[in-house]
Every structure is written in C-alpha cells, then in structure tokens.
Amino acid sequence: MDWWFWPLCLFIFTLVIGIIAPISGVGGGVLFVPLTTAFFPFHVDFIRGAGLIMALTSALSSAPQLTKKGLANIRIMAPVVIVSIVTSILGGIVGLWITAAFPEGKYYVTIMLGIVLFIIFVVMLTSKRVEFPEVKKVDSISQKLGIAGAWFEPSLNRVVEYRTTNMAIALPAFAAVGFIAGMFGLGAGWANVPVLNLVMGAPIKVATSTSMMIITVNDAAAAWVYLSRGAVLPIIVIPSVIGITIGARIGARLAVVARPRIVRYVVLAVMLMAAVLDILKGLKGLGYVQLPF
C-alpha cells in the first residue's frame, strides 16, 4: 500500500466529519478521536495528539470573532481555567503515562475512551438548552468578580444583557472536563456548554462561545504535554486539520440552509457504535474477548 493512502483517507474522513459536525451540532473533536481509534491504524497517543491540535485550531479560529461580538467573555473564562488548566495538563500526563508505563496501556485507554464516549452520548441525548436562562440570584463569587456581559441579538433586534451564577458548583465540573479533554484529546464543548448554560445560567450563545474560549486555553496547555513527548506527528495532524477546516466551512454553510434532526440522530448512533467498538477493541487487546475483526 502506498504511503499516502492513510493520510489521504484521514483527509477525506476529517472532511466528512467537518461537514457533519455543524449540521448535527456534535463537535468534530468528539467524533474524530473515537472513530479514528476504532478504524485507523495509528496509535492512540498520536490520535489524541492530533485530536487536541484539531480542537485547538477550530477553537482558535472562531473564538476571536465571538469575543469581539461580546459573546465569549474572559470574565467567565478566566476563573474557570485557573482550575481546568491544571486538570487538563494532568489528563495529558496521565494519558501518555498509561500507554508508556504498561505494555497493555493502549487497550486500557481505548476502553476508557469508549466509556467516556458513551457518557458523552448520554449527555448529548439528554441535555436541554435554554436560550435565555433567568438568573434570579447572582452568587457571591460572580458578584465580586463582576461577571456580566452584553451582545446584540439580531433575532430580537436588541442588546441582551446577562449575568451568571453558581461559580462554586461549576468549577469542579470544569475540573473534571479539563482532565477528560487533556487525557483523550477531545474538544470539551459537549460538557462546557451544559455547565455554562444550565448551571451558570449563561445564555446559550454565550455558553457555546465562551466554551470555545475555554477550549483554546485548556487544549493549548495540554498540547505542551503532547509536544514534549513527541505525540504530535505532522503526517497525522496536517491532513486532519486541513480536512476538518475545509469540511467545517462547507458544513457551516449547509447548516444555514437545513439542519435535519435525522442527521443528529445518525451521528449520535455512529458515536454509540464507536463507543462499543472502542470498548471491544480494548477488551480484545487485553484478551478478554475474541472478535472476528
């Protein structure tokens, strides 16, 4: 097989993920890592490294515009990342340590990835979104930090002002999300958005935008762990990032025209399948199950 076969496959694969992600509302990074682990020959170290760079690049490309519009807010992001930077670095260290320290570490990580993906599947299936949550009482931390913001909402033709609350409850959640993102190279929008929206009371547009800002910081910090261990291979990263970047632009245009719910359900079904495959692949590697593939 020619050397360019797998990079080309990776490009086409990420192009498709990039197109599907905005239409389905499921993050590209969440699809990339488990599906690539299930179907491509690369070691999970390099897949996580590439996943992290992909999520970082996507977030960096969108966060500045969202920040300029007043949708992403440092006032929310900064207190959160004080905690999540530490846990995302720890996640990266632990993830690479497991595969380096144990001969069968790759299989443990693959099983854990499958379990995490299953949790993500449940979160995505069940979590609701509140367009403009009502914050009745601002907590003391948010009050002292003066967390508030405003943006012009075209659908209402007015400036919407917002406040947030429950910072103390949200911080442990962001710590856990940071660890998972660092360990598995996943973007963490699937968890950041519900915490910002449903726990802290940020409007959904502010939640999705500020989540991007949080991802830039968490994933950049964790990326140094992967860079320092040589787990970032350009031959895997470059086709992936180019594919998902082009795909996301096509997908964003298609999403404006139509976002059929069936696509979301198909993608969620694929996620569930990838979760099962990753768990089976890990169990097979450990010798607990026999599989024909």
Add this chain to the structure above:
Amino acid sequence: MKEVKVDPMNTVFARTMEILTYIGLVLMFVPGIIYIVYGNGFVNTEDAIRYWNQSAADFWELTKGVKISGYSWFLNNLYYFDCLSIVGIVLLALAPLASIVVSIFKADAKYKVILVIVTIEFIIAIVRPLFMHVTGH
C-alpha cells in the same frame, strides 16, 4: 448591527489571538504540506507509517533511536519541514497565553490577579517537561 461596548480586556484578547492564529496556521500548513507531498522530514514518511501504530515513546525509539522528553527534538531540526510545521503548532499553542498576557494590561485589579495566575500556570505547563526529564538528544 447595533454596537455593543465590549470590555477592552476581551477586545485585546481577541485581536492578539486572531493575529497569532493566522501566523500559526500558515506556519503549520505550508511546511506541513511540503513535508507530506515531497518528504524531507526529520522522520521520513516510510518510517512514520511503519511505526505509527507504536506508542509515542516506542515510535521515537524505533525511528530515531531517541527518548523524547522536551522540545529539542523539533527545535534542533528546524531545517526539516516536519519540524518546521511543529513550530506553527507551537505558535498556536502559545496564542492563548499571549492573548491572556496582553489582556492583563486592560483588566481591573481582580482580573489582573486571576490572569497572572493563569499565565503562571500556563508557563509552568510549558517549562515543566524541561525540568521533569532530560531530553534524549
């Protein structure tokens, strides 16, 4: 569209991130594409493909006979396109730090403290591998 007064701390953060992201993407893509199309890498493409199913630690042992821990593996080999492409990734990984540092100057007292803490954490993330291990080169 009606104008909304965005916190200056957010504005400088966004501007800095935008500029560094553009530069980082160009630096990552151009040498990266040249490497994939024409080869001339620190790790040649045939070796990369042969061993990319190994863990990162084993991959470097098998392809270059080194233990990787730190950044010298690409910083010492910048005349290869794959390592040059990593410099673009490094710039992307530095973009949030630089944006936070710049926004400190526009922040109020409380956020100055928070952003300085975030900056210190970020710097520790970058230099930690240099102190924890000695590079294999």
